[in-house]
Amino acid sequence: MLRKSVLPVLLLGLLAGCGTPTADNPPGSTITVKNCGIDVTVAGPPKRVFAAYQPAIEMAHALGISDRLVGTAYLDAEVLPEYAGAQAKAKYYKNLPSREELLAANPDFVLSGFNDVFSAGGGSDESFGSRKSLAELGVQTWIFSPLCPTADGKGDEAIDPASVTMDNVYADLRGLGKLFGVEDRAETVIADQEKRIAAVEAKVKNAPRPTVAILRPGLEGGGLTVSGGPDFGTVLIKQAGGVNAFADLTAKRNVKIGVEELIKRNPDYILISGCCDAALTPASTQPDVDKLLANPAFQNLKAVRNKHVVPWLFANHSAGVRGAYTTEDIAKTIHPDLFK
Known part of the structure; x- marks a missing residue:
């Protein structure tokens, strides 16, 4: 049983403004990128990121924001060798923390590789709460786009294998690159993925x-x-x-x-x-x-x-x-x- 504590008051308010999502945004302007039908708006690159599940943790390292991680949770396996050093320095939860534990880390962004960390409604013992409830506390969120939740938040949308490809991963990389202010790094990661996959496809054609x-x-x-x-x-x-x-x-x-x-x-x-x-x-x-x-x-x-x-x-x-x-x-x- 977790000891109850007073949740920290998060001072970052959800800004309603919508700026153009480019690398040229001046300081103080907002950037908005849509994710799973929800506008994700930041007033500057998030500085305190919590990453849940393998895909999110490895993507955070790939984007070069390891030093912004205030917590990581629930790896399915060892991270890829190139991320092992960075992951060893990150705070790690074997299981997903409770909403209370999450907020105690004072994150301003939660990145999740799967949708089940967020509930359709308010908070629960099994989730971080709804994306809306976290946004109201100044915590922006992101779910990997191939697994956007259904309207009730309880499952995945029907996914057509013909329509979900690495392009979805690249879209996530670009969207997060804009929000985190690491667009060049995102493009470098994408170029590497594309080159390696193309080499395999050519060989097995x-x-x-x-x-x-x-x-x-x-x-x-x-x-x-x-x-x-x-x-x-x-x-x-x-x-x-x-x-x-x-x-x-x-x-x-x-x-x-x-x-x-x-x-x-x-x-x-x-x-x-x-x-x-x-x-x-x-x-x-x-x-x-x-x-x-x-x-x-x-x-x-x-x-x-x-x-x-x-x-x-x-x-x-x-x-x-x-x-x-x-x-x-x-x-x-x-x-x-x-x-x-």
């Missing part, structure tokens, strides 16, 4: 397209959970020269299936998507790989026969600055002859 299943391990209640079409993994697999074996399941990102369905689809590769701990590495999911390989029910699967069941990470298929890294990683896995 004329290669066969193996089918790939992303499988969540260790779930109770029977059955299996795979990544359906709306999952960002569909985009990443396509960029890497493969096809999501469950892309046609478009109702939601995570789809529960029976063992028979996995056998029927018979994917060429199975990526075991491990989660969720700040120290997690692909090697951490090897026991789940071994368990699947040893299961008599799966012995006739192509992926099992060919030892193409791969230890992997949930963090790899979240929309964010891992896009290029994950595209390269999948491509090397499913097209090893092209990446010797």
Whole structure:
């Protein structure tokens, strides 16, 4: 039980003015960028940023605002090596803090890689409160655009895999670059992502397209959970020269299936998507790989026969600055002859 304390009074008021979002805004002018249908307005680059979830934490480091982080929370795995030093210096919460703990850090901006930290209404024990309630306290917020919430705030909007691409990640980078006053850095990150992904796409252009299943391990209640079409993994697999074996399941990102369905689809590769701990590495999911390989029910699967069941990470298929890294990683896995 958290000790109750008086919440700090945040002195930053929500400014209603709307300035042109360019790098040329004079000091004191406001900048507004729309995110998930909400105008996000700042009177200057935010100085005290709280980042929740892997995509947001890694994007903050990529944008070069590590020194502005007053807190980070809930990593799904180790951060990419290039961000390890910066993350080691950041305050870290293993689980999402309460609204009270969040406000005690006195942030002026909350960046979240997923939508469930914000409620549709007021505060609750399970969330930071609504984006509106935080804005009224002078705390601006941002949700990664591929996962904008539904009107009731309880789920994701229906996501068409054909419309959600790395362009959504680039839009987030540009929007945050404007708000944080690091537009040049954002463009540098985007250029690097584009160059690396384009290099992979060129290499696999004329290669066969193996089918790939992303499988969540260790779930109770029977059955299996795979990544359906709306999952960002569909985009990443396509960029890497493969096809999501469950892309046609478009109702939601995570789809529960029976063992028979996995056998029927018979994917060429199975990526075991491990989660969720700040120290997690692909090697951490090897026991789940071994368990699947040893299961008599799966012995006739192509992926099992060919030892193409791969230890992997949930963090790899979240929309964010891992896009290029994950595209390269999948491509090397499913097209090893092209990446010797």
